[in-house]
Amino acid sequence: MFEVKARVLELSDFWRDHAAENEAAGQITDEVAAKLRSTGVMRMLQPKRYGGYECHPRDFFETLIELGSRCSSTGWVAGVVGVHAHELAQTDPQLQEEVWGENEDTWVASPYAPMGRAKPVDGGYIFNGRWSFSSGTDQCQWVMIGGLVLDAEGKPDGAGTRHFCLPRGDYEIVPDSWEVMGLRGTGSKDLIVRDAFVPAHRVIDQEEIIAGTAARAIGLDNPLYSIPRQTMFSGAITAGTLAICQGVLQAYIDHSRQRVSRLSGSTSQDPNSLAVLGEAAADIQASIQHFLWDIDRVYDLAAQGETISKDLRIEVRRNQVNASARAVQAADRLFVNTGGAALHTSHPIQRMWRDAHAAMNHMMNTTAPTYVQYGLNLFGHELPPTARY
Known part of the structure; x- marks a missing residue:
């Protein structure tokens, strides 16, 4: 077992015991963040030269699933923040040194949505914008946020989204901007940037990183970094979602061990409840294994020196x-099969159920557009500009 995963599992009771506290705080608490930092989860994809593990992505995602099944918000933050090291490792060495040089445990938040506007100036850009959904941002020292560069007429230059990296002093976290019904403990607050100067070396073009071709071009030979960014980032969202569902399953099992119905007796012997359990367990396990199988596939291809195809x-x-x-x-x-007990706010299953539905509202979990882009590509049609793969 990978050492970081083992450390996460050793702290299973800690994560569970602090889940409700994270939700009440509206972010992972300082105590949880410190414990998370001590496990090394956030350094799993980080370059070895900066204290990272450069691990197999399957190890990273398996660890997220174990963590998130015990506390939805902690697992979500670990995934969304931790996956940024995969991209940052492929950027200008000067930027990497600025982020990790003095502190290898520096965390970097997002989001990637191109809500910023950048005006070119000598040596870089003047950057402005407001972003929502910056998960784990209170515990981070940098952000990697999306924006568009403006041309001489003040219109987007057509080159697509770039990612702009800013240190904590160059942006504002908006308090009370994460009043939500699910994943509340992620603290996914709004950010504001006002007339910040961003040097050119802190701006990341996305085309080669998205395609998975940037790493080899700069001499990174670990197959991890030749996996396309979208596969990894959306994988963190998938892992976070699957983790929560695994947590719901475990909470249902724990509840069923104790539950006795006046109509059907012990839930652990009730045929209807057992049928629900069996089907749900199979679906959740199948979802996890299918997800991890894909991660293995792309890693193996990258290890063989292949570029991951658009089709795949x-x-x-x-x-x-x-x-x-x-x-x-x-x-x-x-x-639903937990019954009225699931409605009590003290019951962990209701919190995880809310978290699961909040996770499904993430852009990377939207099913219809993703299925449509698969079908369009299959039949040789042009994909819309909004396609994400």
Whole structure:
């Protein structure tokens, strides 16, 4: 077992015991963040020269699933923040040194949505914008956020989204901007940037990183970094979602061990409840295994020196959203079959059920557009500009 995963499992009771506290705080608490930092989860994809593990992506995602099944919000933050090291490792060495040089445990938040506007100036850009959904941002020291560069007429230059990296002093975290019904403990608050100067070396072009071709071009030979960014980032969202559903399953099992119905007796012997359990467990396990199988596939191809094809990238995205949707549907059945007990705010299953549905509202979990892009590509049609693969 990978050492980081083992450390996460050793702290299983800690994660569970602090899940409600994270939700009440509206972010992972300082105590949880410190414990998370001590496990090394955030350094699993980080370059070895900066204290990272450069691990197999399967190890990373398996660890996220174990962590997130015990506390949805901690697992979500670990995935969304931790996956950024995969991209940052492929950027200008000066930027990497600025982020990790003095502190290898520096965390980097997002989001990638191109809500920023950048005006070119000598040596870089003047950057402005407001972003929502910056998961784990209170515990991070840098952000990697999306934006568009403006041309001389003040219009987007047509080169697509770039990622702009800013240190904590160059942006504002908006308090009270994460009043939500699910994944509340992720602290996914809004960010504001006002007239910040971003040097050119802190701006990341996306084309080669998305295609998975940037790493080899700069001499990175670990196959990890030749996996396309979208596969990895959306994989973190999938892993976070599957983790929550695994947590719902475990909460249902724990509840069923104790539950006795006046009508059907012990839930652990009730045929209807057992049928719900069996079907849901199979669906959640199948979703997890399908997701991890895809990760193994792309890693093995990258290890052979191949570039991951557009067709496979689109297929992987299809499978990721399908895995999330199938697992959440299974969690729904478990929630309903828990009965009235699941309605109590003290019951962990209701919190995880809310978290699962909040996770499905993430852009990377939207099923219909992802299925449509798979079909369009299959039949040789042009994909819309909004396609994400």
